[in-house]
Amino acid sequence: MPADQPPTVPPLDQIYGEFDLSTVPAFAGGFINFGYWADAPTGRPLTEADRIATEQELYRLVLRDLGRTEGRDAVEVGCGLGLGSALALREYGFASVTGLDVHPDQVERARERNADARAAHPDRLEYRRGAAERMPLPDASVDCLFSVEAAQHFPDVPGFAREAARVLRAGGRLALTTFFATGQEAARALPGLLPTYADGLDLAHVADEVAATLAAAGLSDVRIRAIGESVWAAYDRYLGQVPELCDLWPRRFLTAYEKGLLDYYVLTADRPGSP
Template sequence: MDRIHDLAVAPAVRAVYGPQDLSSAPAFAGGFINFGHWAGIPLDRPLTTEDRVRSQRDLYRHVLGALDGADARAVEVGCGLGIGAALALEEFGFAAVTGVDIHPEQLERARRANAGLLARAPERLRFAHGAAERLPFEDGRFDRLYSVEAAQHFRDLTAFTREAARVLRPGGRLAVTSFFLPVGAEDAGGELAARLESFASGLDLAHPLAALVDALGTAGLTDVRTESIGDQVWPGLDRFLAGVDMPVQWPRNFLPSYRDGLLDYYVITASRPPTTNT
């Protein structure tokens, strides 16, 4: 049974990841579709496409490095083109990765982008149609769950964290990275919508960091930790965008919004407690 057949996808999300194919935009060179982790990349010179691709790969590396995923079975929620899933297998030694995405067009692109790996090791890389709020897997299927710059699109953080806890085995770990409203700016959604078209259109949702942290705890996950990495994301992204010919300039407002304390970029980790005998 298709567990997501009745789950609505916001029109802006459907358009951007469907026919518009955000991965083809120059700002997302390399197909990873994330803002990047720019630590170690000099920003005092013109940035290249190679720098941009490195930043996106390094964001995955930063997240995957927090998971200790060697020989683990993992699921990536919001996998896009699946290039990050391939990186998890090739660089971090995950035993298997299943990429989940709500957009059939993205899954088709992911299968094309990873055709060689799928042919060589079909037991290690899989793709599945599913939603963050309704993952199409049995309980306890995975050792690790991660999501890279997709949570800003999730309609229901409580449903996502409940599903994450369900599909993780006891002792499993989770890592999520995306941009959220920091503590003290929980009511900044209106201001962000005035500055950033992605919030005004409903493509991105103004989720408070505290809402995700609370939802993880409610779902029974423990050892919840948050790491702000805004300094490693926004300045480098803005420096790169300054050299890209874009049809609109509103993405340059991410850096001022960060500096004004309206949003930040975080890595959030948590664990499902191991089963204990009483």
């Protein structure tokens, strides 16, 4: 294969199914995200423990943006192995947390991986199969909706936005984080650099357009902020320190960021009305 030709990436069902992305060293710990590295050490080599801590910190960053969590009901959209849902219940005092994932293998893994937490908190932590644009939840059934590094896979962002507005109670809040293209021109350029875009694993949603879509669905006070300065460089430094990771295509994400093609964002929005 020519050096400038991106490698082939397995399709979405395969990479989260039989391939099991959580086993890849770049995603140590099973959280399957790039991590939030603002507090990562700088004076020594980064360790796998540091890497796992950054994945947990990305969840905490989003969960803090939900505001009040104690005693409230929450849903995570795109929960993967469900470790973030379990962390949310354990650390943020939710009355209940439901993790949704579109892939049946991931739902089964989440149930198995978090069996002890589910047993310790009967009826408070569950994992169900469900798509972002078709959530198996009643109207106005949750106070908080969060999603961590999953929205880049959503095939129908307007459908997700409508579902978020439907399942949130009045006064509820959405908080999500992931990487998005910085504009339409950037979205068109990304497949030429990153194989996950070329092969359709990641979709080049534009950040400002996602925010506008949430507002169009009836959510209010939509806010967006870029956090790429605390993601890409340190993540790339970690990859460069691990011999089996140093030549992988994930290192091209830093290049895309430096070229201004994508960034990492946190978006929040509220469901209008009084709780």
